[in-house]
Amino acid sequence: MSSNNERGVKACNAMKTLGFNRAKARKVVKRLFKLYDNNWEPIEEDNYRILIDAMLDEVSDEPMPATTPQGVDEDPVALSHQGANEDSGPHSSTWARQEYQHPHSSASASRYDIDVSDNESSLIKRPRMSSADRVHGRALQPASQAIMALPAVHQSGGHGEPSAPVTRSRGKDLLLESPQGVLLLEESKRLNIGEYGAALSKAQSNGGSLQEEAVAPFVKPLACQRAANGIVFPGSSAPESSGPSFQNWIVPYESELPSEPRPLHDVADISKGEERVRIPIKNDFTDESCPPLFYYIRKNLVFQSAYVKTSLARIGGDNCCAGCSGNCLLAPLPCACARSTADDFAYTPEGLLRTSFIDECIAVNHFPEKHNKFYCEACPIERYKTEASPDPCKGHLARRFIKECWSKCGCDMQCGNRVVQRGITCNLQVFFTSEGKGWGLRTQDGLPKGAFICEYVGEILTSSELHERTVENAKNGKHLHQLFLDASWGSEGAPRDEEALCIDPTFYGNVGRFVNHRCHDANLVLIPVEVETPDHRYYHLALFTAKKVEASEELTWDYGIDFDATDSTNQAFRCMCGSQYCRDRKNSKKRARAAASRN
Numbered sequence: 001m002s003s004n005n006e007r008g009v010k011a012c013n014a015m016k017t018l019g020f021n022r023a024k025a026r027k028v029v030k031r032l033f034k035l036y037d038n039n040w041e042p043i044e045e046d047n048y049r050i051l052i053d054a055m056l057d058e059v060s061d062e063p064m065p066a067t068t069p070q071g072v073d074e075d076p077v078a079l080s081h082q083g084a085n086e087d088s089g090p091h092s093s094t095w096a097r098q099e100y101q102h103p104h105s106s107a108s109a110s111r112y113d114i115d116v117s118d119n120e121s122s123l124i125k126r127p128r129m130s131s132a133d134r135v136h137g138r139a140l141q142p143a144s145q146a147i148m149a150l151p152a153v154h155q156s157g158g159h160g161e162p163s164a165p166v167t168r169s170r171g172k173d174l175l176l177e178s179p180q181g182v183l184l185l186e187e188s189k190r191l192n193i194g195e196y197g198a199a200l201s202k203a204q205s206n207g208g209s210l211q212e213e214a215v216a217p218f219v220k221p222l223a224c225q226r227a228a229n230g231i232v233f234p235g236s237s238a239p240e241s242s243g244p245s246f247q248n249w250i251v252p253y254e255s256e257l258p259s260e261p262r263p264l265h266d267v268a269d270i271s272k273g274e275e276r277v278r279i280p281i282k283n284d285f286t287d288e289s290c291p292p293l294f295y296y297i298r299k300n301l302v303f304q305s306a307y308v309k310t311s312l313a314r315i316g317g318d319n320c321c322a323g324c325s326g327n328c329l330l331a332p333l334p335c336a337c338a339r340s341t342a343d344d345f346a347y348t349p350e351g352l353l354r355t356s357f358i359d360e361c362i363a364v365n366h367f368p369e370k371h372n373k374f375y376c377e378a379c380p381i382e383r384y385k386t387e388a389s390p391d392p393c394k395g396h397l398a399r400r401f402i403k404e405c406w407s408k409c410g411c412d413m414q415c416g417n418r419v420v421q422r423g424i425t426c427n428l429q430v431f432f433t434s435e436g437k438g439w440g441l442r443t444q445d446g447l448p449k450g451a452f453i454c455e456y457v458g459e460i461l462t463s464s465e466l467h468e469r470t471v472e473n474a475k476n477g478k479h480l481h482q483l484f485l486d487a488s489w490g491s492e493g494a495p496r497d498e499e500a501l502c503i504d505p506t507f508y509g510n511v512g513r514f515v516n517h518r519c520h521d522a523n524l525v526l527i528p529v530e531v532e533t534p535d536h537r538y539y540h541l542a543l544f545t546a547k548k549v550e551a552s553e554e555l556t557w558d559y560g561i562d563f564d565a566t567d568s569t570n571q572a573f574r575c576m577c578g579s580q581y582c583r584d585r586k587n588s589k590k591r592a593r594a595a596a597s598r599n
């Protein structure tokens, strides 16, 4: 093993190759070394990713010195003198940025933590981030976000000393410029700093010409291909494993270091063992073996400020069936849970949602004007559209809820009134659609009407948290699909921000995030489900088949999008649903023209 000094010099050399000032690199290396308790591994990991990040911060916030002191290049880094305290901790802007990008609570002693706070909807293991993890956590963000997060740095006016790289945007792409070369970071690809360094060195050896524009040969998610070959990576759940697995790993970008790659998606099971069934990934159309990365979670998780009160004390006698046992569906009279759904159970003994219940929910979606709406005094949706003078509330449909039995009920887990909480049982597949909708979800088997497919799972955000994300993602040209839990808005006064909730599956979600939209005649319907709390400010969103579905058919639901609405933060996509009832008028016109040219 090399000495501290050798490793320090190596780190500084690597920074110099990237065009950073060596003296500054030495200072930052020392600071990080101290921060990580004299441990080199986090600093060296991923080809010095954390160090590069800290260097970019350093040069973005302080003017670079014009020249490097004489002889500095030859000096050993002398990291053994840890008493020399130049800086006490990470640069504040680094943390501000990391908090934004991977916004979890502060570091804790253990990497995993059982979440037992009473304002969270589920008890589920999730990663707690160490300070190093928070830097790595950035890897899980969509590529364009990760790239956009690189701070714009100012070129030094130094003489003879390499300047720090300067970032410039070019459309959706990013250019990293230094006197050694220009590197184009393509929007859709992942940044690999090692390749960046190699590209810069190459440009340097070719005479340091600025004209040459190197396109970084970014690395693809190797783990997908290898997983397809049946190789299981450290940290991934083996397909054979039966028990639950918690693999919400902090996945670093791939580096060219000879370390074993961490698992990304597992093509044999996108849930990596979280679900009771495996959900494979298939792409017959393009080279992408996997969808972009996200954390697979089986249950909703509170992002930060959402108020999800699920205390047992809130569940009164008429909100549970404490006196029941076994399977409530077999009892001679409907239990209290069934009565609060509709004086009867929502489910049949075969585990399907009753046809009458489905048809009623579909009718509410098809003819919203004929159904009851609640109106907020100050609607959280309108509040953020035009903060100065928000429009009046457009109304929130009064929805039918399924009420499932739960922990305060006397029945058992196999009770027929506990369908959604038991999770996915159908054989599903995430597949790449041929119509330009990206990835989608399909069933591998034929399904009857009323079959539970999956919940729409994601992070639980408040409306202000959602607004921040939406604005940020609109800037990056990204469109997310969050759903408001607005069934009770307007019925109980104006919801406060922490009670006006939505589900965002973009970064943490389940297979529900792959279900594409179809106008009007979709084969799924989304239904609110009450499980842990009678308080309808928080509930589950479950997808059921709205009709019989054939094997291999794509599963779709009607997002209820108004394709004519223009809203800068919520622009709808161009609909490719193929339905004869498609509401996207641009497509209707196209179809009409195509029909006219055929005649």
Ligand SMILES: C[S@@+](CC[C@H](N)C(=O)[O-])C[C@H]1O[C@@H](n2cnc3c(N)ncnc32)[C@H](O)[C@@H]1O
Binding pocket: 291, 436, 437, 438, 439, 440, 479, 480, 481, 512, 513, 514, 515, 516, 517, 518, 573, 574, 575, 576, 577
């Ligand atoms: C919830 S995601 C569905 C999964 C998505 N296709 C993917 O590849 O991750 C919603 C996004 O899928 C695409 N999408 C869904 N339905 C579509 C449709 N009918 N036509 C075109 N794009 C669609 C849009 O980009 C939309 O923002």
